[in-house]
Amino acid sequence: MKQYDVIVVGGGHAGVEAALAAGRMGCATALVTFRQDDLGVMSCNPAFGGLGKGHLVREIDALDGAMGQAADFAAIQYRLLNRSKGPAVQGPRVQADRARYRTAISDIVAQASRVDVIEAEVTALSLTGQTVTGVQLNGDTTLNATSVVLTTGTFLGGKVFIGEQTFPAGRMGNSASTILAQQLRGLGLPMGRLKTGTPPRLRGSSIDWAALETQPGDSDPAYMSFLTSRTIAPQIACAITHTNPRTHDIVRENLSRSAMYGGQIEGVGPRYCPSIEDKITRFADKTSHQIFLEPEGLDSDTVYPNGISTSLPAEVQAEYVKSIQGLEQVEILQPGYAIEYDYIDPRALDLSLQLSALEGLFMAGQINGTTGYEEAGAQGLVAGLNAACRAQGRAPLQFGRADSYIGVMIDDLTARGVSEPYRMFTSRAEYRLSLRADNADQRLTALGVQWGCIGPERQAAFEKKMNTLESARAELRARSFTPGQLRSAGYKISEDGVRRSALELIGLSGFGFEAIDVLAPELGEIPQDTREQISKEVVYSAYLQRQESQIAALRSDEARAIQDDIVYSDINGLSRELADKLTRARPKTMAQAARIDGMTPAALVLILARLKDRDRRSTA
Secondary structure, eight states, X not given: OOOEEEEEEOOSHHHHHHHHHHHHTTOOEEEEESOGGGTTOOOSOSEEEOTTHHHHHHHHHHTTOSHHHHHHHHEEEEEEETTTSOGGGOEEEEEEOHHHHHHHHHHHHHHOTTEEEEEOOEEEEEEETTEEEEXXXXXXXXXEEEEEEEOOTTOBTOEEEETTEEEEOSBTTBOOBHHHHHHHHHTTOOEEEEEEEEOOEEEGGGSOGGGSEEEOOOSSOOOSSTTOOSOOSOOOOEEEEEOOHHHHHHHHHTGGGSTTTTTOOOSBOOTTSOOHHHHHHHTTTOSOOEEXXXXXXXXXXXXXXXXXOOOSOHHHHHHHHTTSTTOTTOOEEEOOEEEEEEEEOGXXXXXXXXXXXXXXXXXXXXXXXXXXXXXXXXXXXXXXXXXXXXXXXXXXXXXXXXXXHHHHHHHHHHHHOOSSOBOOOGGGOTTTTTSOGGGHHHHHHHHHHHHTOOOHHHHHHHHHHHHHHHXXXXXXXXXXXXXXXXHHTTOOOOOSOOOEEHHHXXXXXXXXXXXXXXXXXXXXXXOHHHHHHHHHHHHHHHHHHHHHHHHHHHHHTTTOBOOTTOOGGGSTTXXXXXXXXXXXXXXXXXXXXXXXXXXXHHHHHHHHHHHHHHHHHHHO
């Protein structure tokens, strides 16, 4: 059997990005999966991106990963979330055609010159002492490699629950990885169980679409990949409906039959993507919950009802679904289900995502306690790059919190661990004003070129973009105006005698490129996408300086003591969730507070302000 540099176990989003990254680094790579046809399968909702998640897709793309380009090929609806807010918290999102996405990923993998796809089950890791040297396939064949990446998703010890019914599976219709799970448990690794869920799938032709609110996409798409310049697939609209008191009554009456509430499941589920049972129990005062009806493809009659995942029995699902407006006559094609699976405490990993206890073994995706395609793909990228570095005798590559959302996620996982499936949000990043989705390539692509993971097409496109940006900035800096010139042209500006460049003016209230076009029409040749990028940079420049000073002040106060009698629920602006966690944990210092799961820089600033206010009042 062929000797590989890197073996990647699992063909999901993490596995695909890991294998492609290792291949781009020049490593002979094997991608081992149960079925080659399942590469690029979206197990849950047919969408990519969103708040925080969209940043991860752009960062994967900036390092020449596959997710962004495949998502654009499959995109049947584009929406930029938080469009009315600042660019730092805007999240590009696409509704994707499942079949088109799978085709795109399969084509990308097939064209990767150093990646071999092997259809097999990995039944064990090959070990020499505390070093992983390869894997065993189907119990009888050994495949050797310098580095191994495990991306098992929900397959590792996976078990599906539909009401009282339960059976081993990695997802509906796929076998679980049970033999490998047994070996890992036997190695004494810090392992636990987590769960996730999915809603029933509906037949689109049985939905009364005319009775529902339509949700169209954006007319000016924000693409997921920096290489995409046009919309590829036909665009569609989604629809919105809502649960109602009758829906809630049906669910409430059958809670004891839910696998989650009946005691069959021990794993913790994703709090930010709750099941319908969770919603009705945790938010008992609400009489309605929003449901997005998302078609799964242009040629598919399957619809994904986003917002009603469940582990109730199939007959109960049919009853509560038909109580919802527009779904009274709906046909359920596949019942929703919960799935429980093994994960390894990510605190057992280093920043390269290598398992500290077993040299040569890297991990990515849900095995590390995360949830979501985007989180999985980003970890796969990191693990694949570092598995390649190990195979080549190179130092590991690390992502910092100040550089990327990828760095934020890796640091969160390895430093704090997880108490529930981890999901990325913009609030997790203390440097989010500079870690915008729009500048992911400017932050990371040059690094990728240094590392050797960027192909020639992306490198050429990036260099062209940067040259255009710098040329435009230089032109704008070179053209300046006195206050008198500006006031004569009808613009309000203080008479301070200071000449201001066109670049400075763009960031001032009442100006922008529209004003520059009037003041200096000779600069009108600057392309629209370049104008938009420069506008974002200039608008944020002052805020970035303020952010850096806040963070510096916060770091200097990390050792500051926190009094035991502080009442966190009285701090305005602090979320109830964080107030509850702080009340339970009772951190002694700001540094301890910073390590509480889910803590944000903004919340730390609020706590620090309260402590300083107490100091002022005590000395008054």
